[in-house]
Amino acid sequence: MTHDTTASAPVPLRLPGSDDWLAWVAERTEGQLAEAKRHVEQVKTGTPDEVLAAWNRAETAIANAEVAHLWSEVHPDPAVRDRADELSQEVQKYVTELGQDKELFAVFAALPSDGLDDDASRVLEHTLRDFRRAGVDRDDATRDRLRELSETGVKLSQDFGRNIRDDVRSIRLAPERLAGLPDDYREAHPVGDDGLVTITTDYPDLVPFTTFGADGEARHELALAQNNVAWPANDQVLQDLLAVRRETAALLGYESWPDYDTEVKMIGSGQAIADFIERISAAAVERAKEEVAVLLERKRADDPAADTVATYDSRYYAELVRREQYDVDGQVVRTYFPFEQVRQGLLDVTSRLFGLEWTPVPREDAGTWHDEVASYDVGLDGVRIGRIHLDLHPREGKFKHAAQFDMVKGVAGDQLPEGVLVCNFARGLMEHDEVVTLFHEFGHLVHHVLGGQGQWLRFSGVATEWDFVEAPSQMLEEWAWDADVLATFARNAAGETIPAELVAAMRRADQFGKGIYAVHQMSYAARSYFFHAGQHDDLTAYGDELQRRYSVFPPLEGAHMHCAFGHLDGYSSGYYTYMWSLVIAKDLFSAFDAGDMFAPDVAHAYRDKVLGMGGRKDAADLVEDFLGRPYSFDSWASWLVE
Known part of the structure; x- marks a missing residue:
């Protein structure tokens, strides 16, 4: 990667710390929204040579304003969270209006592409595509209705997430x-x-x-x-949100929301999602049935009359099987993973792997929203290239799952990328599964920073097709399973390093449950896809039907999991993404030498050709640039049968 050191170096965003967050969030959002409007006017009145640069500045300001959503998910003050929700609605309303601005669209449609470099040409191509997907070429009545639907959808999404969070x-x-x-x-x-x-x-x-x-x-x-979290409130909210998406897709000329949604993804079409679900299910179902039979046999040792394994049995009996048949006791394993050691170990591992430097930033300098948030400046080759914030423990009113949120999208010479990792881990000992999750989510943070070094906001950070974004994070999980890597930070209270033979047993035990995992993931992907592909009056009953079709566990009677399934908002019909990305992640990892996980030639090539590129190329091209060939299912298929 290269860095422009000729211009004055940008500095991290100044957060208010102990000052008035309510005022700061409003001023920041409204100020950036005003800045965006000013630059949009420059797009409309500037010369052709000025259009794309002005549009880049406008998109940068819009992205800065969109960060209001972050504060609605993490700020401890409910007044700030509520105000951030209101501001997010204002921002999204403006974004919708821009997408249907015929005068603005005409400027881009008339812009000559001759003489543009590859990145600028891609900006223009994507911009024109996004205008059409927003309905700019529809009649006035259709555009008005699309605006109404967009505003309604934003509010419904906020309600859906808030009901789960609270x-x-x-x-x-x-x-x-x-x-x-x-x-x-x-x-x-x-x-x-x-x-x-x-x-x-x-x-x-x-x-x-x-x-x-x-x-x-x-x-x-x-x-x-x-x-039953968010039941019954989210049942109707989700039905209304699905209806908004169906009508939006129809007005834009698509057969279904999944067809609209996948147009800008690697998979390409709604039907391809259905085909992918069937392909993975068919590949994994026999192994899954064999694994469930093992769980049932173990359950019958406790309950001879047992005739089924429920979802709430699966983790418990899988743990017993691993303990008794693979000699892996999860309660022993967790003693090697105190939270603070894991966090520092993760920083050390990624520093060594990617050549990054993590410098702690005191809270009084970072100005963060809570005293448990840990902040670090990110350096590469002695140059500060970004800042990260780790908000890793639960509290009232906070986002309930695990995700990376943008705080600032990086633009070379203008603003440093800053990302926030939001998780809900215990403050003491961690399960190894949680360690893997932390590595995974941190992968998004690294991607955000390394991909945020370019000129164009449009391609900054995790800006690839949405069904690729999990692949780099899933690949980073591999380092949480390597004995030599774990030995650098996994130590118990007596200071003893996790034994290599225990890690080997953990890896063998991890082979058990792959089939169950794959088909159960497909039951989630099926809900995500089929809920959007057609109308269903009873989402609980239909979700149970899909569970019976794709999972090896029966539905939980009296449960309404779709109400707490937060991915139905952000991922909409695209939950298949996790398994699609895993296929690619296994292929990416095939380029590494399992005997030398930190080999700098391959690690730095991956850093620069995949992570550092952000969205400058299609994901398939990024993978091919790194692997020297197109991606394939072969590595994933081999992994499944190990």
Whole structure:
């Protein structure tokens, strides 16, 4: 990668720290929105030579304004979150208006492409495509209706996410029903005045309980609570959101929302999603059935009359199988992964792999929104190239899952990329699955920073097709499974490094459950796709039907998981993305030497040819540039049968 050091170096965004966040969020958003409008006028009145540069400045300001969404998900003050939601609506309303501005479209349509370099030509091509997808060429009545639908959709999306974020459910249990849970978990859940213990649906409570909790009925109660988060509120919200998407696609001339949605993705069409779901299901179903049979056999050792394995049994009995048949005890494994050590280990691993430097930034300098947020300047070859913020523990009103959010999109010589990692990990010991998740999500953060060094906002950061964005993160998970890598940071309280033979056993044990994972993912992908491909009056019943068709676990009676399935908003019909990206991730990893995971030639080629390119090329071309050939299913197919 190269860096322009001739211009004055941009500095990180100045956050308000202990000052008035409510005023700052409004001033930042409204100021950037005004800046965007000023640059749009320059697009309309400038010479052809000035158009794309002015448009780049306008898109930069719009992206800065869109960051209001971040504050709605992470800020501890509900007044700030609510105001950020309102501001996001204003920004999206303006974006919709821009997309249907015929005068603006005419400027780009008349712009000569002769003499443009590859990146500028791609900006123009994508801009014209986006105008058409917004309905700029439709009649006035259609454009008016599209604007109404867009505004309604934004509000419904916010309602859907807010209902999930704010609805933390819990169960109350007698302390003896925590049998099987680790001592530190029990200590963190004291008995209340009524003699009962509270277990919530937040991840630090949920994951260990479903993994180690021996009380099957208690696991059932917690699973029902988790799968009914945001029920019944989100049932109608989701129906309304699906209706908005169906009508939008129809008005724009598409047969379905998935056809509209996939036009700008690698997969290319809605039918291709359905075909992909069937292809993965067919490849994995027999292995999945064999694995469920193993789980059922183990369950019958506890309950001879058992005739099925429920979803809330799967993690618990898979843990027992791994412990008893593969000699891997998850409660022992977790002792090697204290949170603080894992976080530092991750920074050290990615520093060594990508040549990055992570410099801690004190909170008083970073000005962050909560005292648990850790900030780091990112350096490469002695040059600061960005800043990251790690917000990794749960709190009231915060986003409930794990994701990377843009705070600033990088533009060379103008603004540094800044990203925020938002997760919900425990503050003590981590399950190894959580370590893998942290590596995965951090991969998005690295992609955001490394891809944010170019000239064009349009291609900054994780700006590739949406069904590719998970691939780099899924590939980074491989470093969380390597014994030599783990030995650099995985140590227990006695200072003992995780044994290589334990890691080897963990890897063998991880082979168990691949089939189950693949088909269960397809049951989620099927909900995502088929909910959008046609109208269904009862989403619970239809979701249960899809679960029976694609998963090896029966539906959970009394559950309404679609209401808590946050990906139905952001990913809409595209949840298949996770498995599609995994196919590519396995192929990308095939270029690395498992015996030398940090070999700089391949690691830096991957950094520069894939991550550092942002969205400057189609994802398939980025992969081919790195691998020297088109991507294929071969590595994934080999992985499945290992």
